[in-house]
Amino acid sequence: MMRENRQLSLRAEDYSLLTDLYQLTMGACYAGEGIDLKRASFELFARKLPDRFGYIIAMGLEQALDYLEQWYFTPSQIESLQATGIFAGAPARFWSILESGRFSGDVWAVLEGTPIFPNEPFLRVEAPLWQAQLVETYLLNTLNYQSLIATRAARMRDVAGEKAKLLEFGTRRAFSPQGAMWAARAALAAGMDSTSNVLAALQLGRKPSGTMAHALVMAFGAISGSEDEAFAAFSRYFPEAALLIDTYDTVAAAERLAEQVKRGERKVAGVRLDSGDLAKLSQKVRSLLPQATIFASGDIDEWAIAQLKRENATIDGYGVGTRLVSGKPVNGVYKLVEIDGIPTMKQSSSKETYPGRKQIFRHQNNRDRLGLASETPTSEEKPLLELVMQQGKRIQERDSLDEIAARVAASVASLPQETRQIDEPQPIKVEISSGLQQLKTEVEQRLEQESCR
Known part of the structure; x- marks a missing residue:
């Protein structure tokens, strides 16, 4: 046998x-x-x-x-x-x-x-x-x-423009662990700025990048009852990382962060929007947090980027995953x-x-x-x-x-x-x-x- x-x-x-x-x-x-x-x-x-x-x-x-x-x-x-x-x-x-x-x-x-x-x-x-x-x-x-x-990444870069940050987030959606490594490599080689895949980034001589997940906000929310405590805790250890602000109410979270910035209690390097009307939300967040870098994610592809630009979204970078690493x-x-x-x-x-x-x-x-x-x-x-x-x-x-x-x-x-x-x-x-x-x-x-x- x-x-x-x-x-x-x-x-x-x-x-x-x-x-x-x-x-x-x-x-x-x-x-x-x-x-x-x-x-x-x-x-x-x-x-x-x-x-x-x-x-x-x-x-x-x-x-x-x-x-x-x-x-x-x-x-x-x-x-x-x-x-x-x-x-x-x-x-x-x-x-x-x-x-x-x-x-x-x-x-x-x-x-x-x-x-x-x-x-x-x-x-x-x-x-x-x-x-x-x-x-x-x-x-x-x-x-x-x-x-x-590489072709998908090149098209996204072409649509997003040279200044936009493009982050590869596709590891969890790639067809295999080996595929995830190749996807990260091809995306970087075609002009994306970074990957969240730690192993791929380190093997390619790059610094991995990422933000945070809803789980962190939900965990702190359940324990302390405060979304703000989750933001404060994460920022204590990773002050330059973007905060994910759409777990509950995106605008309310941005308003609270803006008040804390105004009072000098915190700095907000960046925020990530993962759901909802991304164009309208980005405009509102920009008015509240004008110095923060705004990232968007959630089934982003070249057509989504083009549509957001037509709607005058104020987005500085995109996290792309599923639609980058899969497809025909x-x-x-x-x-x-x-x-x-x-x-x-x-x-x-x-x-x-x-x-x-x-x-x-x-x-x-x-x-x-x-x-x-x-x-x-x-x-x-x-x-x-x-x-x-x-x-x-x-x-x-x-x-x-x-x-x-x-x-x-x-x-x-x-x-x-x-x-x-x-x-x-x-x-x-x-x-x-x-x-x-x-x-x-x-x-x-x-x-x-x-x-x-």
Whole structure:
């Protein structure tokens, strides 16, 4: 009987098994048929953007490269696979390549923080077929999720403006503890100011931020009968923290705090509003506590921020959680585009792909051309896919979160307004180069001839 591990924690040495079963069964098939070492190229891209998105911010490359550098199979992992009985018919060669395997391929990728559009590759993996196949699941997981968070964060920053404080509060709503860590990282890399996730903040070299919860006010209220005692106690230990003032009556709480400030009994650095008519409440609180920083939270997203600004809300910062770390995913896919030098493509209805190794050529006037990797950019174009890993080793310096955030800000600001808008955005049209279109036609003709044999 197989042993059960109920903790389900993830360690770096577990990375190789964090994959879908069919990656391993295909790897066994490749080994059995003697094609496992054929050079293969896979590209990761999204066929379309999530609903109401005008672009995707590429994110997650850092963790993808970490994964590839640490990817290998231990003897105990191989024993566990054998114990399942699923691979009873697998060839001996399959086990030998797992035993000797570390990722030895090359990776081309767009830099984190770069806006991309449908059919444009986030990255391309060029490696022995069995390796390129087995890493698919993890690459999709990290790039799809972090790119979703980064895109939402970039849109919120764009709507809120440079001066607004944006705090990531999504840990309790993220889909998993690992997802919460990635969400915090992607949000910071896309321009948010801080995260409430203590572990993520400290691991990323940042200071965590947060306020207080209703429980503190309710606890003091039950014991002493006073909301003000809760504020006073919290401020004694954390004088610069914002006070949550909507547990009972927001305006009444603000009025009492204003009187205490006037009498010189306390200072109020900031307050947080978590419910009610946030625009009207913020205006009233501003009139009572003009020096306090006003934060708003409670199902905040880019549309909510835009609406609050239209209503002339006097809000200095936003705490965003649920609607940042959840939602419709970036539906990135990972497809074989070349094997042993032979370009290939998928022809399924509505899921057709372009063959061959590709490059994104970004024109300085906000036009993209998707072409073959062998094509040459014009004097007004910049190729976006860069060689970031060679023979399994990184060849570029790691970007800091601040560098990535600066790239996001500059890139989003350079996009047309109709692409940046949050209502009915218009993505940049991606031109298909004549060389890529010609290759597609040639591959289609070849596949048609083969199917008629």
